[in-house]
Amino acid sequence: MTQSVVIVGAGILGVTLAWRLARQSNLKITLLDQADAGSGASQHSFAWINTAFSSTPDYMRFRAQAGQSWRQLDQDTAGRLNIQWSGALSWQQTPEQTAAFIQQQQDYGFHVQACTGLQIAQLEPNLKHFPDLAAYALDDGAVPLDHVIQSLLQEAIEAGVNYAAHQRVTSLIHHQNQVVGVSTTHGNYFADQVVLAGGVGNHALLHDCKIDLALTASPSILMKMSYQHRTALLNRIVSTPEMELRVCAVGQVLAAEDYIDAQAQNHPELIAQQALLSIQNNLKASHGLRLDQVSVGYRPMPTDTLPLVGAVPNLQGVYVLNSHAAVTLAPLLCQLAGQEILSGNLQTALAPYRPNRIMSASS
Numbered sequence: 001m002t003q004s005v006v007i008v009g010a011g012i013l014g015v016t017l018a019w020r021l022a023r024q025s026n027l028k029i030t031l032l033d034q035a036d037a038g039s040g041a042s043q044h045s046f047a048w049i050n051t052a053f054s055s056t057p058d059y060m061r062f063r064a065q066a067g068q069s070w071r072q073l074d075q076d077t078a079g080r081l082n083i084q085w086s087g088a089l090s091w092q093q094t095p096e097q098t099a100a101f102i103q104q105q106q107d108y109g110f111h112v113q114a115c116t117g118l119q120i121a122q123l124e125p126n127l128k129h130f131p132d133l134a135a136y137a138l139d140d141g142a143v144p145l146d147h148v149i150q151s152l153l154q155e156a157i158e159a160g161v162n163y164a165a166h167q168r169v170t171s172l173i174h175h176q177n178q179v180v181g182v183s184t185t186h187g188n189y190f191a192d193q194v195v196l197a198g199g200v201g202n203h204a205l206l207h208d209c210k211i212d213l214a215l216t217a218s219p220s221i222l223m224k225m226s227y228q229h230r231t232a233l234l235n236r237i238v239s240t241p242e243m244e245l246r247v248c249a250v251g252q253v254l255a256a257e258d259y260i261d262a263q264a265q266n267h268p269e270l271i272a273q274q275a276l277l278s279i280q281n282n283l284k285a286s287h288g289l290r291l292d293q294v295s296v297g298y299r300p301m302p303t304d305t306l307p308l309v310g311a312v313p314n315l316q317g318v319y320v321l322n323s324h325a326a327v328t329l330a331p332l333l334c335q336l337a338g339q340e341i342l343s344g345n346l347q348t349a350l351a352p353y354r355p356n357r358i359m360s361a362s363s
């Protein structure tokens with residue numbers, strides 16, 4: 001029976017798990033981060049709770065459930081997380097691709113409607129150019145991620161979680177195949193279970209135990225912009241082949257852009273400047289939009305892009321928690337992982353996402 005847990009990493013996954021375990025149990029919980037909570041990939045996230053094209057039916061159903069879990073978390077926290085349930089308007093390169101996306105989403109029970117050009121203009125009057133068909137995902141939302149992480153962390157601490165920032169976990173402490181704790185830059189912590197929620201850092205921690213996790217750091221660009229207008233530039237999340245953006249607060253806009261490579265002509269600042277021009281070409285009343293900050297975040301990307309959740313074969317006492325879409329999936333993943341950690345009963349919904357599918361012994 002698990003009595004103590006060390007969670008490595010205080011991003012959206014580690015903090016949500018600590019919050020959930022603290023609410024549901026009397027476990028002794030320690031949450032460690034090498035820097036401050038929310039300072040990893042979560043700091044640079046566009047933070048859209050979204051539907052997506054997916055390669056597997058299981059994963060489509062899982063993502064549909066993930067949206068419901070966020071609504072439940074919103075209720076459980078009585079709206080304190082300030083989630084924006086604005087919905088999202090999107091289209092693809094061709095009308096055929098957009099139609100296929102809408103059909104796929106509807107087949108899996110997502111609340112997604114087809115919108116005509118006239119409806120798009122009514123929903124988003126500031127859009128200058130749009131096609132004759134768009135997908136309107138009514139249940140999508142976005143989260144002020146830093147506020148969510150700080151709020152859940154505060155509640156977790158009040159519920160007894162021991163949070164220690166600026167303590168880098170340097171290795172797992174194990175006797176043969178049983179992990180019993182972690183070594184950090186400030187000393188050792190012992191526990192029955194060690195949960196690795198360190199984002200891209202999970203790879204190095206397991207590599208140290210001669211396990212190769214097929215998880216890469218996938219860069220992506222976040223742009224923070226501001227404008228002077230009193231009215232919102234957009235009413236909902238808008239995702240098109242040219243831009244992905246949303247208004248996150250009065251006078252503040254976020255956009256996400258693909259990172260290309262390290263060549264000078266693809267520098268994130270240059271990509272952001274080009275994206276700003278494209279946004280201004282596509283939006284009325286956006287000439288005063290100013291680029292305030294450009295940053296690159298490293299998403300933890302399992303090679304098959306599916307989540308990684310569960311125990312590590314041949315290494316007792318370690319549980320891995322990773323996803324490249326961890327914002328969308330955090331409440332659902334942490335609810336299911338929490339049940340497994342507390343009861344020891346495996347959750348069927350997690351079966352397709354076990355780490356062993358992309359793990360191997362390293363030399």
Ligand SMILES: Cc1cc2nc3c(=O)[nH]c(=O)nc-3n(C[C@H](O)[C@H](O)[C@H](O)COP(=O)(O)OP(=O)(O)OC[C@H]3O[C@@H](n4cnc5c(N)ncnc54)[C@H](O)[C@@H]3O)c2cc1C
Nearest residue numbers: 009011012013034040041042045048169199201297326328
């Ligand atoms: C530009 C961009 C846009 C995105 N948009 C979306 C989106 O719209 N929707 C969506 O769902 N996802 C999106 N993502 C992805 C999402 O942000 C990430 O999947 C998520 O933030 C990962 O959360 P995490 O808790 O797993 O990792 P992180 O946030 O990286 O947290 C891991 C923590 O572990 C700590 N850590 C690591 N190693 C150690 C160690 N050895 N010792 C102690 N601490 C350690 C780090 O300091 C960090 O705080 C986006 C990402 C980017 C960059």
